[in-house]
Amino acid sequence: RPIPKGFKVKTGTVIREADGWYISLTIEDKTVPVEVAEIQPTKENSKGIDLGLLHYAVTSDGEFIEVPKFFRLSEHRLSKLQVRLAKKSKHSKPWKILKRKIAKLHQLIARQRLDWQFKLAYHLFSDVRVIFLEDLQVASLLRRCKVKLGGNGQFLPNGQSAKSGLNKSLQDAAFGQFVQVLEYVAWKLSKRIIKVDPKGTSQHCWECLSKVPKSLSERWHSCSNCGQELDRDYNSALLIQKIGLLSTQGEDITSVKTAVRVSQTEESRVRHVA
Template identity: 50%
Template sequence: MRLAYQYKLLPSTLQLATMNRWLDMLRHQYNWMLADRFDWWEMNWCPVNACPLICSIAEPREQPEYYGQKRSLVTLKQDRPWYKEIHSQVLQDMVKRVKLAFDRYIKGDCNGKRSGKPRFKSANRYRSFTYPQASIDWIDGNKIELPKIGAVKVVWHRELPQGFEVKSAILSRKADGWYITLSLQDDSVPEQTIDVAPTWDNSIGVDMGLEHFAADSEGELIDYPRFLRQAESKLAKLHRKRDARPKGSIARKKLNQRIARLHQKIARQRHQFHCETANQLLSKADVIFVEDLSVSNMTKRCKPKQDEDGTFLPNGQAAKSGLNKSFADAGISQFVNQILPFKAERAGKRTMKVDPTGTSQHCCVCLNRVPKELSDRWHFCLECKAEMPRDTNSGVLIKKVGLGLASLKKAQRTSVRREARAVA
């Protein structure tokens, strides 16, 4: 079993300067190795097996790979002796990060899904380094002995579990200071296998939204506090103050730090709310059915509209921008894909995703189609006379679809319905 525990560090001034200097040197070497891989790929890779004689041919050289770049660290320390200050395993882990970022771009992950082109890291984007081989012996009272950094004070806000072995340690810089994440492993504890059969009594359906963050099939509506909206006035005030300061000044840097800490507070409030909501839902049932939402598609920009002369027409993007901000503020994707499954697994329960097609446009009682616009928040069926909040109706329908008691495979998607209305 593998766990991760994070604690806040209280480094001294000298230790703080050392860790910041390590980050800067690691970032520069990361960018150089990534550029070396890009250079070889652009100059030597070819999608065909032949080239015309008139094309320019780059001087052939070996392809940069993981072990070759690790061997180059020896030459790096000879040419630039200040890199000897960094722990050797920390440097090697930086090479591994380059390999993983480039492989995800070229080959994809285990599912074949490729990520975007890796970007070169600025000072604000390279924020952590890793000791791949940590040990429980590093811990001594309220301090942890980090190689080549020294004994650093730690805020042990909770005890480490007994019987677990410390495998690695990640030091990360955040808006309010430095943190250490200890990766713990205990081979004697098997990975938990969850095999809970869903029934009507031990399951609930949950509909995610913006007016109500979650609405379950039992009729309970959970509102979202809108942490970002509440802090918008403070953020705007800080941004105005920062923009009035000259670039590069100490006052501007301090205001940037205040803005970062405020954003960090909002993120932590959102995370805390998600954890509490997940525990509240898991206390009701053993199986939770949720919609398989693609939030990235829901927050896309509206397509531009043009008339016959090529003049751009209003396309509703101004209103859509506010909706996109509300989606980002709610953090629906983080809740459905990360926090809720994690909490369910720790509790020995299950989360199951359901196709969301038609769950908001059909009646949960008679399955009759009841068309509704986004502004229509009340469900009323003319066939069976059922009426309830729209989100509650969707929650009940999600539960029925998840249990196989209802099928909406023939339900028309939103784009098809819009086209049909346009034709009519």
């Protein structure tokens, strides 16, 4: 397609994909302003989202979105192709044919995932103008477990085998890519994405901010302080929205930790007055 009038090509990147060559152009027109949506979040025009592996996303309005598992569904087919590839002479014609098949299957998985993520992003923004989500550090989630050594210098089990399976699921979910898609869709629709500190969002009650410790296997949130009973991911989504709203409404709150501190200060002030 033609380059729009007034725009200049800044960079060009040639990319080789499994099905051919592509060129990606970056164009710029300095007269076009970069618009950032200025929307004041409210409880009515926003939602919080908790991303995870049991459910891909849980929203503060009670929607549970299942994990699509595009890679996992094609994993058996991929492994069979890779076994056949290992038996071929390297750089032979049959080896190159199988190599191309594997590359095309990886490309199909990546395109299916990206298409689904765009559809999900538009769906999530269909009824709100602001989305709050955790500021996840995906690279740290994929980090290998630390090596454990015994007294005589031998290696001890460190949980890396289980972590490898978790890493595969995290890579299949592609949360980092999904956040980029959400940010692009927000810009396209003149809406907002606001990130919240993830620390404590799964271990505190959204209603009273009391700490409710839970292991990863515990899927139910039960608060003995205020009586809240709900799914742990749903609780996290509600808490993410609550912290996000407080942080944008003039409160000196940027995380669950500061919200708890402010809440405790207010409670002590009320008791002192009483």
